[in-house]
Amino acid sequence: MSSVTVISDPQFEGEVLSAEHPVLVYFWAPWCGPCRLMSPIMESIAAQYGDRLKIVKMEVDPNPDAVSKCRVEGVPALVLFREGAQVAAMEGVMGKPKIEGFLTEHLPQSV
Secondary structure (H helix, E strand, O other): OOOOEEOOHHHHHHHHHOOOOOEEEEEEOOOOHHHHHHHHHHHHHHHHHOOOOEEEEEEOOOOHHHHHHOOOOOOOEEEEEEOOEEEEEEEOOOOHHHHHHHHHHHOOOOO
């Protein structure tokens, strides 16, 4: 069972851009109420998609480099990377069905 990995700017290159599998970056902030509601959903998504997707969590305030690279303007935000390239992004609070639809649209169906 996979879980969400917390990373920071210095780890972004290795954990996201150089990853062999697709990576979903979950940008959040402790002062963001909707972010706190989404955290358990992200853990559930990590368990469900762990065989073909890595999920990392980044707090926006202490990680300005990744926020800038991903052009994050609001939180919560999800940014999907494949082979080191950003392929899709969504911002705002979303439920599990919306996240699943986003992933179905942008992830290969098999590893």
